[in-house]
Amino acid sequence: MDMKAGLMQKQTLKLAMTQELTQAIALLQYSAQELAAFLEAKSMENPLLQVDFKNITHLDSNMDRTRKTTKRTFDRDQKNLIEQIGSGESETLEEFLHSQLNSLKASPEEKVILPVLIENIDENGYLNLDRDDLIRRFGVDEEILDCAFFKLQTLDPAGIAAKDLQECLLIQLTRQRRTPGNQLAITIISDYFLLFAEKKWKALAKMLQVEMKDIQKVHDEIQKLNPRPGASFQREKPAYIVPDVVVRREGDELSVGVYDALIPKVSFNDGYYRELSRHKDQEVNKFLQEKQGDYQWIRRSLEQRKETLLKVSMKIIEKQPDFFLKGPAYLNPMTMREVADELEIHESTVSRTVREKYMQTPTGTYELKAFFTSSIQTTENDQASSQKVKAAIEHYIKEEDKRKPISDQSLVELLKEQEGMVVSRRTVAKYRDQLGIPSSSKRKRFD
Template identity: 55%
Template structure:
């Protein structure tokens, strides 16, 4: 081996990640809202780039002679769904209205401190009573009295410092009182939650069927008493691609009406050119290159998204004609190989984007489902297997729920899906279904 020091020349080929290439990759993975925000930011930086909003229309006030009251009435009729949750009362206002009028100034300050410390579900997490007492120069008993007052307001369970306390506060208001339920939640909450009911039955000297009745009662309680006062506006999904059917087949259209188009500001460029400043000339050249790169990247983004979505529609014709139950197995690698692009490009093209179909709006990623083998060596999607698992568990005997191994065996014999016990458990967990020990009933 030659270990001598020296200088040599060597030619190599490598891909350099330039700023322009990085920007092109970022634009591809942006959805329409992110792309709009990006273009607005770039327009502020680049005076040569103008944004033209296609979805903003001018209006001639003389063209419409509708009275304001009539217009408002029509708008109310059209937007009645959005108005259902507009005037939701705030939780803190609702609680303050219930406070007694004879509170002292100190008591009012303390209970308002508690009210304004509630989270969106109505809990008082991380509240320290001694610190509250020190903050308001009050004794511990006064602080505890105000916490007790808060916890006796409506809705039941408000002001709890844990789920256990929230359930207890609601159980204490029941008529008639259920002493067993209170004892279980107060002293044996963890055993009860873990469904170790046989051990719990031995400890409290009760029948397992009685614990089952307590469980059914607890299921009727509200674990998030403040959630009904949430005032968040509903989020609406704007599709990036629209697929519709016509007599001659499927048609795919990129929906970019809500994304502003960009144009070159010739007037601004001419004014700066006339100044004859060399530094200004270099600045204009850089801004012009930046504009050209953005324009080219946007066109490339459109082309890539359309290519990928067309290939998805080509591979999934039954889905668009009959519905989501006919989704077939498909991977990003298969699409990438057919389009002769990298798999990561497909991943970026579908990231955070949605497709509007005749059967609803779906995330583009949802079209890529893993493949499993069937007893007849045919291919099936994991979604079909999950649907079969959900059907099996829905119709099972709740006194003897199916184990994951039994689910795997039944899938093979009844539906023809060949999966392992671990795969059955994974699909069950993805469906949000608990294990057999936690599904068991003792009626």
């Protein structure tokens, strides 16, 4: 090989990541709230940039404020309405417990201990303090401390001040009416809690010399208890979102529009510009040119962001007509690369465009990224979306005989024979877990 040292020219084309390009990419992926915050910060450093926030204080009366969920029911909406009406100051768990102390018979020592215990109950209603530390702190006998704990646990809500879930359930069971079933439940939770929780019911039934249906009844009763007795006092305001894109349907026709009610209006401060332009100072002119260019870049970036969001949304509708016309069960497999290729943009641009953005449809509000799903091979050499497979799994499990629940392998066979979907048992198990559905052994009933 002949290797010689020398000089040579080579012409290459490279994309330089300028500050403006970096900011443009960031602008594309901003959510409406992030974009509003960005524009506010920009207006503080650029006097030529006027940002009007008035338009975001009032929403279009035709626009529904929607919870971050894709499944809503009328009953739940009614409940949310009631929560909004009564959204004033509500009583806290600590206040509620303190209000019951007046009617509680307690010794002078207990009256000192009880308020301290109440202050240390967590938001779920549990109390887990070191008893030895409390005995030293208050200088009392263990018996007095135990009495204070017991009296606190007699207060409402039932199950309050337990150290763990087992004790919480026991407190609630012991306050119920005494019946044979109740006594069996107390015995099981008290002495066989782990066996019961792990659903090793056959061994448990043999040890207690009862039938499986009796343990099933105990399980049903336990399901009615409250594992977090203090949670009902948490009054967090429900989180709402305003969609970035709105799809409307008229017959079989679909239309889409970008909804930018949360994005402030941007305008040029012409009066400030004219006033400063009168100065002949070179530094002032340089400053004006820089800020004017910054303003123009922001205007272009906002328009490009809106245009890209609209193009991607239109492509989603074009490729997913059955979803919008027939329902979520008809979501077809679609990848970001596929959309990017058809729009002749980079895949990362699609990814940034759909980040933390939502689409309001006639059937609910969805994250834009939820429309991109993997494909599953079918017996007809066609493609089905993972969402369709999940919907089918959920349907079969809902309709199954709970005394003989369908195994994952049986679901594999059903999906292939009835739906034409070819999936592995491992995939079925993964989708079932994502749906929050337990295994067949844990779904089985004995009555």
